[in-house]
Amino acid sequence: MPELPEVETTLNGVKPHLQSQKITLVTVRQARLRWLIPENLAEILQNQKFKGFRRRAKYLIFEFDHGELIIHLGMSGRLSVLPHFVEAQKHDHVDFQLQNGKVLRYTDPRRFGAILWHENKLIAHKLLAHLGPEPLSEEFDLEYLKPLLKKRQLTIKQVIMDAKIVVGVGNIYANEALFLTGIDPRRPANKISAKRVQKLIEMIKNVLHAAIKAGGTTLKDFYGVDGAKGYFVQQLHVYGRAGLPCNTCGKKIKSLMLGQRNTFYCSNCQR
DNA sequence: CAGCGCCCCTGCCCGC
DNA sequence: TGCGGGCAGGGGCGCT
Numbered sequence: 001m002p003e004l005p006e007v008e009t010t011l012n013g014v015k016p017h018l019q020s021q022k023i024t025l026v027t028v029r030q031a032r033l034r035w036l037i038p039e040n041l042a043e044i045l046q047n048q049k050f051k052g053f054r055r056r057a058k059y060l061i062f063e064f065d066h067g068e069l070i071i072h073l074g075m076s077g078r079l080s081v082l083p084h085f086v087e088a089q090k091h092d093h094v095d096f097q098l099q100n101g102k103v104l105r106y107t108d109p110r111r112f113g114a115i116l117w118h119e120n121k122l123i124a125h126k127l128l129a130h131l132g133p134e135p136l137s138e139e140f141d142l143e144y145l146k147p148l149l150k151k152r153q154l155t156i157k158q159v160i161m162d163a164k165i166v167v168g169v170g171n172i173y174a175n176e177a178l179f180l181t182g183i184d185p186r187r188p189a190n191k192i193s194a195k196r197v198q199k200l201i202e203m204i205k206n207v208l209h210a211a212i213k214a215g216g217t218t219l220k221d222f223y224g225v226d227g228a229k230g231y232f233v234q235q236l237h238v239y240g241r242a243g244l245p246c247n248t249c250g251k252k253i254k255s256l257m258l259g260q261r262n263t264f265y266c267s268n269c270q271r
Numbered sequence: 272c273a274g275c276g277c278c279c280c281t282g283c284c285c286g287c
Numbered sequence: 288t289g290c291g292g293g294c295a296g297g298g299g300c301g302c303t
Contacts, residue, residue, distance in 0.1 A: 003296060034279065058297075075297055076281075110280045112297060154274070163298075170296060219296065260276075
């Protein structure tokens with residue numbers, strides 16, 4: 001489900017509801033996510049106040065005085081803020097009840113997501129320690145990316161989806177950025193001119209910005225915190241459009257597997 | 272180190 | 288209408 005724009009949308013959605021709120025009760029109905037939710041999470045968070053909010057890659061990080069709550073939504077995870085407690089549905093695994101009566105609820109049918117507690121604020125969590133730069137940061141530029149691509153023979157699509165190179169670019173936006181740049185997703189990363197690498201960087205930033213603006217991409221089950229869908233799906237040029245005509249040239253969009261991920265491209269517009 | 276394949280899990284869609 | 292197979296937005300891990 002969520003790539004960077006969806007995670008960003010989620011963070012922006014929950015933040016105003018949680019700012020300075022105290023947690024009165026944590027209920028874990030299902031602790032078996034990607035990793036086991038810490039057994040003592042309820043004790044750790046009891047009576048603690050949300051102090052800060054940030055996103056790193058696709059991780060949501062909630063700051064408290066004594067540590068950080070790290071939440072990853074995996075493929076099917078979702079956070080919602082309920083105005084008051086309502087009975088939990090099948091995949092509503094965790095509730096964070098707030099002093100004002102609202103409930104922050106974590107829902108995740110496939111349970112590929114994660115909820116972790118990280119105490120040592122001075123050292124990055126193991127999962128966050130070796131990540132590449134944020135795609136929307138200035139650090140992600142030609143000077144940074146060009147030499148890294150030069151070392152890789154893997155396809156460009158797989159390389160831009162590698163979190164050690166750049167974070168947050170998942171399958172939807174990797175496909176879209178390559179279409180917008182006119183690069184064939186199968187092209188080896190080390191065989192792209194500096195000029196086109198520059199354009200690729202710009203298109204990655206553009207497509208992510210545009211998707212955030214649209215509230216993310218709702219394919220089937222991504223909803224913002226308030227239950228609203230993301231509308232970026234209307235702007236997708238290739239993702240999920242195999243067999244349909246290219247918006248630019250009318251030729252049929254093709255699909256193939258690259259690194260176990262479905263890949264969509266126009267063989268006429270992308271070389 | 273680079274690259275590949277597997278795996279965690281449920282839901283849904285398609286073809287028979 | 289029922290069932291099996293394949294696929295889904297992620298990404299860590301173990302192996303070559």
